[in-house]
Amino acid sequence: MKPSGGPRWINHQWLPDKPGEECGVFGIYAPGRDVARLTYYGLYALQHRGQESAGIAVADGKRLQLHKGMGLVPEVFHHRELSELQGHLAIGHVRYSTTGASSPINAQPLVFRYAGGMLGLAHNGNLTNITELRARLTATGSVFQSSTDSEVIVNLIARYGQTGLVDAVMKCMIDLKGAYSLVILTGDRLLAVRDPHAFRPLCLGILDRGGYVVASESCALDTVGARRLRDVAPGEIVIIDESGLTSLQGMLPRRRAHCIFEYIYFARADSLMDGFNVNRVRREMGRQLAREYPVEADLVIPVPDSGTAAARGYAEESGIPFEEGLMKNRYIGRTFIQPSQDLRDLGVRLKLNPIREVLAGKRVIMVDDSLVRGTTSSKLVAMLRDCGVKEVHLCLSSPPVVHSCYYGIDTSNEEELIAAQMPLDEVRRLINADGLHYLSIEGMLDIFGERRNDFCTACFTGDYPVPVPQPPKAGKFSLE
Helix, strand or coil: CCCCCCCCEECCEECCCCCECCEEEEEEECCCCCHHHHHHHHHHHCHHHCCCEEEEEEECCCCEEEEEEECCHHHHCCHHHHHHCCCCEEEEEEECCCCCCCCHHHCCCEEEEECCEEEEEEEEEEECCHHHHHHHHHHCCCCCCCCCCHHHHHHHHHHCHHHCHHHHHHHHHHHCCEEEEEEEECCCCEEEEECCCCCCCCEEEEECCCCEEEECCHHHHHHCCEEEEEECCCCEEEEEECCEEEEEECCCCCCCCEECHHHHHHCCCCCEECCEEHHHHHHHHHHHHHHHCCCCCCEEEECCCCCHHHHHHHHHHHCCCECCCEEECCCCCCCCCCCCHHHHHHHHHHHEEECHHHHCCCEEEEEECCCCCCHHHHHHHHHHHHCCCCEEEEEECCCCCCCCCCCCCECCCHHHCHHHHCCHHHHHHHHCCCEEEECCHHHHHHCCHHHCCCEECHHHHCCCCCCCCCCCCCHHHCCC
16 A cells, blocks of 8 residues: 555654654752742743643642643743742653543643552653553553553552652553653652663763752753753663662663654754754754755755754755755744645645745755655655745755654554655656655664663664563554
8 A cells, every 4th residue: 555645644643754753851959949940941942842731740849730732842841830839849741642642631740549658750751562551550450541651651650669668669560561751749859760771762860059950851950050961871760869869770771762853853953862963963964855866056054953954964065055945933933733634735835935146046955854754855845846845855964764663652553654655766757856765764763872782773774672472453542
């Protein structure tokens, strides 16, 4: 079956032409500081990781308070809500759903009461053995309110909680398969947990007047004025309380499998992630593209913003001038209301508009981060040709996406992935480009030098670091 060349409605959701984002988590322990407001700023910095819902849970040593809702961070929180969240430690979450529908019941953090007291949890990632775990828990009396895999983690912690929280988390980690970066809140402690493969990012920082911060990306640390200390290690549990910071090895590290798409698309360009600056990596990807696909052209233009760093790298390596040929509407987020079927071409123009005076009569290299379904790219090529562009060469700073991700990225089913359904030349003809080049897998990994084997490339190669059971037909909605 070949894709239709346009976006489609699946499970009542409009499929965009990019992989879906993941989630962002944030945690802070800072006595004497306005932790709710600092968490708000931290989540604002992580907003690119999820735009469906946002939430903050705050503890004051005894009780936990929670506020969460659907929408962007500034839509969910206002001055009144933040003023009511009083305490000295907090966790926060921005969500893009990879398991479970986008609904208020699935918003995080999850706050619950168990034998050890009140607990809050926020999760970035996706469990691969979720169906098995939930069936086991349900058979022995567990009750579930949401349709997220995060609630399974909550139930496991509660089940193992008789011997203390840290012991419960360690036992829980034995059961969990797949990707998870967690922040966990009690009345007086903050925990940060990363799976033994370290699929999803998580870093640790320190505040100048005392206190610690954990976050999905270092850009959130910068925003709240924290100095980055390090990344949370694979399989590590970090405990932060009045005694300071304690590190435990919850599980032995396994093959490192950092998500390569963080560097290609998801992470903010100013983030430092597992030892690599995201902007520099993207620039090197563009340089490698220029080495692999030299072409005579007049201009290099990016598809903003995710293609900008790679386009600059291509221009620097090739000597071809860099220009901003497409203007992005900065007031449209990744979740703006999609146009109806008959107006879907307008959806691309709402986000991006060509600058005719820059492009007319030119041979253009257009650089983007990835090609998933091909719908946006074909419309962009058509827009450039309408402006009088002579040639359009599309260069992509990632290899062909031919497999689904089961570790926290919503790449949909393989039949929706254009590179899995068509050879390169057919894709080129479909989008009506004069040239099409994907970055090679070897060229991409060479950028990381001796650490080339530290990354999960399953969406390109099908080599899954954690075995994936036969996925249910309902995909992310399998628990609905």
